[in-house]
Amino acid sequence: MSGSKNTSKSDRAAKPSLKWTGVLFAFAVNLFLTSAADAFVARLPFGFDSEILATMVAPLVAGLTTALYTRSRGGMHALIGGMLSVPVLALYIFPGNWQFALLSGLFCTLGGALTEIFLRGRSTS
Numbered sequence: 831m832s833g834s835k836n837t838s839k840s841d842r843a844a845k846p847s848l849k850w851t852g853v854l855f856a857f858a859v860n861l862f863l864t865s866a867a868d869a870f871v872a873r874l875p876f877g878f879d880s881e882i883l884a885t886m887v888a889p890l891v892a893g894l895t896t897a898l899y900t901r902s903r904g905g906m907h908a909l910i911g912g913m914l915s916v917p918v919l920a921l922y923i924f925p926g927n928w929q930f931a932l933l934s935g936l937f938c939t940l941g942g943a944l945t946e947i948f949l950r951g952r953s954t955s
Contacts, residue, residue: 848907852900856911859895860938863888864915865923881930884923889934893941897949904949908942 867888871880889912896911897904912935920931 846902848903848910849900852896852904852907853911853914855899856892856896856908856938856942857914858911860889860892860912860915860934861918861923863892864919864934868923885930885933886937889937890941893938893943894945896938897942897945901949904946905939905943909939912936912938912942 864884867884868881871884874880893904893908893912896908900907915938916928916931916935919934920926920928924930924934
């Protein structure tokens with residue numbers, strides 16, 4: 831079967847396992863940065879809705895720091911930690927606003943995944 835694209839399990843590179851400390855880190859950093867950004871935004875005197883800082887920028891930074899902390903599979907760590915933080919964010923930080931909480935978890939995932947892709951590209955060069 832030469833030319834076949836079937837590979838055995840031993841031929842594939844083994845992915846490192848997920849670390850619970852990485853998931854906990856993503857959870858904690860997403861909660862901290864999102865709540866800090868929300869508290870900061872609440873004090874701004876702007877007339878427009880500036881919740882974008884709390885729902886997009888802070889979680890992106892949380893995902894970025896998670897990927898830098900874990901060094902491997904940063905996107906998965908950020909996904910699990912970010913999604914675990916959604917109920918807490920929806921209940922305490924954005925009371926009853928599940929859309930902002932879900933966006934916060936998703937942008938944490940996006941930040942982790944983009945950072946992981948960037949780090950992979952830099953390590954192979």
